[in-house]
Amino acid sequence: MQVLKRFVYYLKPYWFLIAIISLLMVIAALVNALVPQLVRIVIDDIVYDGSYEQLNRVLFFAACILIIKAGFHWVRVKLNYKVAQFILFDLGRDLTSHLYRLSLRYYERNITGRIMARVISDVNSLQQMIVMGSSQLVEQLLTIIAVVIFIFLMNWQLSLITLVLFPILLVVVIYVSSRMRGTSKEIQKKIGEMAGVLQEAMGGIKVVKSFNRHQRELEKFTDIAQERKKLGVKRGSLIAHLETSVDFTTNITTVLILWYGGIQVMSEQLTVGELASFVTYVQLLFRPIVRMSMLNNILQSGIASLERIYEVFDEVPEVREIENPIDIKNVKGEVKFENVCFSHGTKEVLKNINLTVKPGEMVALVGPSGAGKSSLVNLIPRFYDINEGSITVDGIDIRELTIDCLRRNTGMVLQEPLLFSGTIKENLLYAKEDAKDEEIMEAAKAAHAHDFIVKLNQGYDTEIGEKGVRLSVGQKQRIALAMAILKNPKILILDEATSSLDSESENLIQKALDQLYRDRTTFVIAHRLSTIVNAHRIVVIDKGEVVAIGSHKELLQQDGLYAKLYKAQFSSCSG
Structure with missing residues (x-):
């Protein structure tokens, strides 16, 4: 299979250890095949002669061989698990790295829980395939080959009887x-x-409880679990068919051998020891097939997981770097949109956008919900690629820049800030890994987060929980703003960054923002129009198009969409 050929890539670095494991499996198969010969020797050569001394000598030798085999088995199993962990680590690392390179569209198409299942459940499923499935499958196969060789050397007629039902069994197995x-x-x-439904429900547990929809979420999970149960029963039925076929074939073959072998013993063409040895070989031949049928289930599950994993590997990032991209060391921050068009699937989001923002200029983006404001700023760090036109930074098309250069010089504060589990300090260091404590505190003070942080029990070392659940929305937003200040980017994007703050906090942060805007290009999306009246320019966007550009006063005088939005908001505040 193609997927197994691709998986060989992860086996190559450990070929030496795999070779040792293979050698130990060959030894195990040979020892297994020699056991029936021991039965023949004891019955024909020792029991009939009545030699206790020879019996003890042969069995002592056999015991020594089996002890050595047990030692080899211990080494093989240990190496097996070691190689499996190395392979799973490499595969999991590469898969996770690939997921981080995929574009945002991939995550918009797929539920987080399903993606996590690929990385965790499917990768772990491979451990069973590598340790239990593939290695033991090979050992059982080698045992079958060794047994077939031995029985044909002993008696070719009985061997043919033994293998007469083999083709039928092979068809059933395939x-x-x-x-x-x-x-x-x-x-x-x-x-x-199931993981996707559960992750989504647990992530929005407050909404589930507030709307009293736990029963609905349970039903969604149960419906999928019911389908998974039916598939599990179906797989169990297939295993039952396989095991029954193997068991029936073994028993019928044993009866045939006893019948024909008994005739040969009575006609003195075969000894009792040889017949007993042959019956033992039959058990040794079909027992691996029973085990292989069980291991085959593990192997098929592993292959299915591999196929799902390589489906992710086959996803090509939509946003990719060109060969030999440019890395600007000293970005000034001029951003220019020229005839930019952008679509989400078949839906046109932005049409013919032309806008130049100079270094140090603060531009506000205003418009109704769904007008395309957030889509526009998401194009700057290349979260998506445009369909037509160009976006340049300092005169260079952003598609010619390294993604690292572009995002290293871009900072974003979103309407719904996402913090990671850990401490406040660890989250702030996410913006600048080598930041000193003094820098962290200065950034927090500038964002007016320092005062509430030091009042917490552990201060900057306070654990904030998953997604910062132990902090208020306003506190999270101030920490997110501190992260942007600490990063100190040349291009700053604030997407409703102060929407969750009370008026007092917003006024304090607005002073910090006025300092932050200096010497950097700033794009501000704000619901409260009163916060952007001092912007150098205000860009009004409606239905994906720029419909007006000017200062606050100029746009009010034009009495267009901006004036309507401003008056509507002012009237609602007055009322």
Whole structure:
């Protein structure tokens, strides 16, 4: 299979350890194949002679061999797990790295829980395939090959009888395996869907409880779990078919050997020891097939997981760097949009945008909800690529810059700031890893976050919980603003950054922002128009187009969309 060929890439670095494991499996298979010969020797050569001394000597030798085999088995299993962990680490790291490179559109199309299932559930499923599935499958296969060679050397007629039902069994195994692989893939898919539903519900647990919709969320989860249960029962049915077929074949073959072997013993063409040895070989031949049928289930689940993992690897990032991109060391911050058009799928979001923002200039973007304001600023750090036109920074098309250069010089404060679990200090260091304590405190003071931070029990070392759940929305927003200040980018984007603050806090932060705006290009999206009246220019956007540009006073005098929005907001505040 193509997916297994691709997986070989992760095996190559550990070929030496895999070679040792393979050698130990060959030794184990040979020892297994020699055990029936021991049965023949004891019955034909020792029991009939009545030699206790020879019996003790042979069994002592056999015990020593089995002890050595047990030691080899211990080494092999240990190496197996070691190699498996190395491979899973490499695969998990590469998969996670690839996910970070994928564009935002991929995450908009896929539920977070399903993505997490690929990284965690599917990767862990491979451990069973590597440790239990592939290695033991190879050992059982080697045992079968060794047994077939031995039985043909002993008695070719009995060997043919032994293998007469083999083709039928092989057809059953191939048929069931193909169906089991598809079922296993569907089961993994359902597990991802279950994780997605659960992650979404747990992430919005307040909304679930406030609308009293826990029963609805439970039903959504249960519906998928019910489908997963049916698939599990179907897979169990396939396993039952396979095991029953193997068990029936083993028993019928044993009966045939006892019948034909008994005839040969009575006609003195075969010894009792050879017949007993042959019956033992039959058990040794079909027992691996039983185990292989079980291991095949693990293997098929692993292959299904591999297919799902490589589906992610096959996702190509929409936003990619060109060959030999440019890295500007001293960005000034001029941003220019020329005839920019942008679409989300078939929906046109921005049309023919032309705008030049000079270094140190503060530009406000205003317009109704859904006008395209956030889409416009999301194009600057290349979260998405435009369909037509160009966006330049300091005269260079952003598609010619390294993504690191572009995003290193761009800072964003969003309407709904997302903080990570950990301490306040760790979140602030996310903006600048090598920041000193003095820098962190200065940034927090500038964002008017320092006062509330020091009042917390652990100060800057206070754990804030997942997504900053232990902080108020306003506190989270001030920390997010402090992160932007600490990063000190040349291009700053504030997307409703002060919308969750009370009037007093907003007034304090507005003073800090006035300082922050200096010597950097700033784009501000604000719902409260009173906060952007001092912007150098206000760009009014409606239905994806720039409909007006000017100062606050100029736009009021034009009595256009901006004036209507401002008067409507002023009237609602007065009322």
